[in-house]
Each structure stands twice: as structure tokens, then as C-alpha cells.
Amino acid sequence: MNEITITLPDDLHLHFRDDDMLGETVPATARCFGRAIVMPNTVPPVRNAAEAQRYKERILAARPAGSNFEPLMTLYLTDRTTAADIAEAAKAGIKAVKLYPAGATTNSDAAVTNIDALGPVLEALEANNMLLLVHGEVTDAHIDIFDREKEFIDQRLGPITQRYPNLKLVFEHITTKDAADFVLSAGANIAATITPQHLLLNRNDLLVGGVRPHNFCLPVLKRNTHQQALREVVATGSNKFFLGTDSAPHEQSKKENACGCAGCYSAWAALELYTQIFDDLGALDKLEGFASFHGADFYGIPRNKGSVTLIKESWTLPESITLPNGRPIIPFMAGSEVEWKIKSINN
Ligand code: DOR
Numbered sequence: 353m354n355e356i357t358i359t360l361p362d363d364l365h366l367h368f369r370d371d372d373m374l375g376e377t378v379p380a381t382a383r384c385f386g387r388a389i390v391m392p393n394t395v396p397p398v399r400n401a402a403e404a405q406r407y408k409e410r411i412l413a414a415r416p417a418g419s420n421f422e423p424l425m426t427l428y429l430t431d432r433t434t435a436a437d438i439a440e441a442a443k444a445g446i447k448a449v450k451l452y453p454a455g456a457t458t459n460s461d462a463a464v465t466n467i468d469a470l471g472p473v474l475e476a477l478e479a480n481n482m483l484l485l486v487h488g489e490v491t492d493a494h495i496d497i498f499d500r501e502k503e504f505i506d507q508r509l510g511p512i513t514q515r516y517p518n519l520k521l522v523f524e525h526i527t528t529k530d531a532a533d534f535v536l537s538a539g540a541n542i543a544a545t546i547t548p549q550h551l552l553l554n555r556n557d558l559l560v561g562g563v564r565p566h567n568f569c570l571p572v573l574k575r576n577t578h579q580q581a582l583r584e585v586v587a588t589g590s591n592k593f594f595l596g597t598d599s600a601p602h603e604q605s606k607k608e609n610a611c612g613c614a615g616c617y618s619a620w621a622a623l624e625l626y627t628q629i630f631d632d633l634g635a636l637d638k639l640e641g642f643a644s645f646h647g648a649d650f651y652g653i654p655r656n657k658g659s660v661t662l663i664k665e666s667w668t669l670p671e672s673i674t675l676p677n678g679r680p681i682i683p684f685m686a687g688s689e690v691e692w693k694i695k696s697i698n699n
């Protein structure tokens with residue numbers, strides 16, 4: 353197949369950041385996604401409905417002229433989040449909250465230190481039909497970084513899903529066969545997002561021949577058997593897995609650094625890269641479900657009305673992009689050839 357038309361997709365996990373960075377990140381995503389679930393780990397984080405509303409207005413102001421792109425806002429759970437915060441968020445139309453174990457990733461220092469104390473918040477989420485979005489890694493210093501997702505399943509996710517059997521939960525950016533198997537064997541209220549980097553790369557792409565800071569993200573890339581398991585699970589077309597890029601911009605100087613930040617800025621090529629992956633897997637017929645249906649259905653929002661057409665034509669990703677503040681950022685897969693290209697968008 354050399355051309356494919358799918359319903360306009362949604363990116364159900366990304367990081368826009370804030371202020372002048374929005375001038376870069378919002379157009380990059382609005383070019384081909386109908387909606388996006390916007391992660392709340394800004395500085396300061398988005399902790400309540402009023403903060404989410406103000407952040408949403410800043411995002412809307414950064415949309416290109418004529419764009420119908422819709423940001424879907426989330427809250428950042430802290431040890432101080434209350435059931436009343438959740439009820440208020442539900443009333444304001446907020447669909448989901450994000451659970452970061454404190455210290456797990458970028459700007460997660462103010463997040464949850466005691467997951468066991470979250471009971472009233474999780475009950476309020478269940479009662480208000482809101483989703484819990486989970487960064488699934490333990491943070492215990494003695495647990496090897498490559499085992500942190502698996503440990504989280506055993507220590508945390510298993511018990512939470514048993515205790516709150518009706519809670520809708522998205523296991524975000526899964527990286528292991530263990531996570532894919534957990535989601536497959538769980539009830540219909542448990543789903544997962546998968547990023548382009550975890551489908552395209554494994555830890556060799558991070559470490560062989562030198563450290564490649566632009567492939568560093570969290571959860572960290574795993575061994576190739578896990579990459580293979582993720583590729584197999586998306587190729588099945590299971591509706592428990594959907595598109596979430598985790599596009600996460602950091603300036604070049606913050607990535608190429610003695611203590612480099614985690615995150616791949618993939619927004620300018622994510623849809624094209626996912627299309628390439630499904631093509632490689634011989635599963636282009638499963639792309640639309642993954643990109644445009646499964647996530648919307650899981651969130652309980654209508655599928656988008658528009659469509660996007662991609663053609664098999666190669667193009668080269670830029671080596672660098674200049675941010676609104678004048679500083680450079682290196683996009684994910686910078687300088688690489690991408691085999692699929694967006695031909696037209698009907699929205
Ligand atoms: O690689 C990542 N970058 N993983 C995360 O969990 C957060 C994100 C960011 O905000 O930079």
C-alpha cells in the first residue's frame with residue numbers, strides 16, 4: 353500500500369510545556385492531531401481545575417489560525433490532592449489525572465510520595481468516571497532502572513486494580529512485555545499508550561557506540577525482546593493499546609549535558625513514524641484503530657470527524673529546530689529519513 357487515509361488521530365499523551373515554548377509545540381501537534389491529552393508536569397504543575405483552565409487558554413492562544421485542535425487537560429496528583437479537587441475537575445470537564453511517583457521523571461518532585469494514601473482520590477475518580485493516568489515506575493533507589501516498570505506492576509498496579517475494579521486506568525508509555533501482558537490480562541477498564549520510540553528503538557540505540565542523549569526517555573528504552581513484544585501487541589489490533597507520543601521537548605543543551613534530561617521531542621514526525629512502524633509490521637490496517645479509535649473509545653469521547661491521508665514518500669527530519677526563545681532543540685530521529693509523509697488533512 354502506498355497511500356492510507358485514516359480518521360483524524362488523537363495524541364493521548366504529550367508534553368506541551370508552557371509560555372513561549374507553546375509557540376513551537378502546539379502547532380507541531382495541531383498539524384495532524386484532533387486532540388491531545390496534555391500532561392500536567394509544568395513548572396509549577398497543574399494541580400486544580402482553575403490552573404488547568406488557565407493553562408488551556410494559553411494553549412488555545414498558541415493554535416495556528418483556523419485550527420480546530422482541542423487540548424484535553426489533566427491534573428497532577430500531589431500528596432495534597434483531595435476528593436473535592438477531583439469532583440471540581442470533573443465538573444470543569446477534565447477527563448483525567450496523572451499519577452507520577454515522586455522523583456520518577458521530569459518535574460515529578462512535587463508528586464505523590466505515598467500511593468497508599470490516595471484512597472479517597474481514587475474513589476473520587478471512580479465515582480466521577482475520570483481516568484487515572486499512571487507513570488508506572490517505582491522510584492526505590494535499590495531497584496535497577498531497567499526493572500522499575502515490572503516492579504511497579506507487582507508492587508502497585510496489581511493492588512490498585514484489584515482494589516478499584518471499576519477505575520479506568522491508562523498505563524502510560526509502556527516499555528516491557530510484562531506491561532503489555534498485564535494490560536492484556538486485565539479488565540476492559542485498563543489500557544496503555546505506546547510511544548514511537550519504544551516501538552522503534554531498544555536500549556542498544558541508547559548505549560551502543562556512545563551515549564545517545566536524544567534517545568533517552570523515561571521509562572528508559574529496554575532490551576530488544578521487550579521492543580519486539582510491544583511491536584507484536586500493536587500489530588494484533590487489540591483495542592487496549594493506543595497512540596500516545598510522550599513528545600517531551602527539552603532544549604539541546606539540557607539533553608547534551610553531563611546530567612541530560614529525559615524526553616524525545618517527536619511531535620513533528622510522530623504520526624509518520626507510527627505509520628512506518630505499522631507498515632514494517634505488515635499491519636497498516638491496524639493503524640487507524642491504534643491512532644484514531646481505541647483511545648477516543650476508552651476515554652469515552654467521540655471519534656474525530658476529519659481524516660488524514662499519508663503517502664509512502666521519504667523525507668528527512670531536520671537536524672535541529674529553533675525554539676521561540678532562539679535556542680535549538682534536536683527533534684527525535686533528527687536527520688533520519690522517514691518513509692511516510694502527510695499528503696493532506698481534511699478537517
Ligand atoms: O521521557 C520522559 N519525558 N518521560 C517522562 O515521563 C516525562 C517526560 C518529560 O516531561 O520530559
Ligand code: ZN
Nearest residue numbers: 365366391598
Ligand atoms: Zn510523558
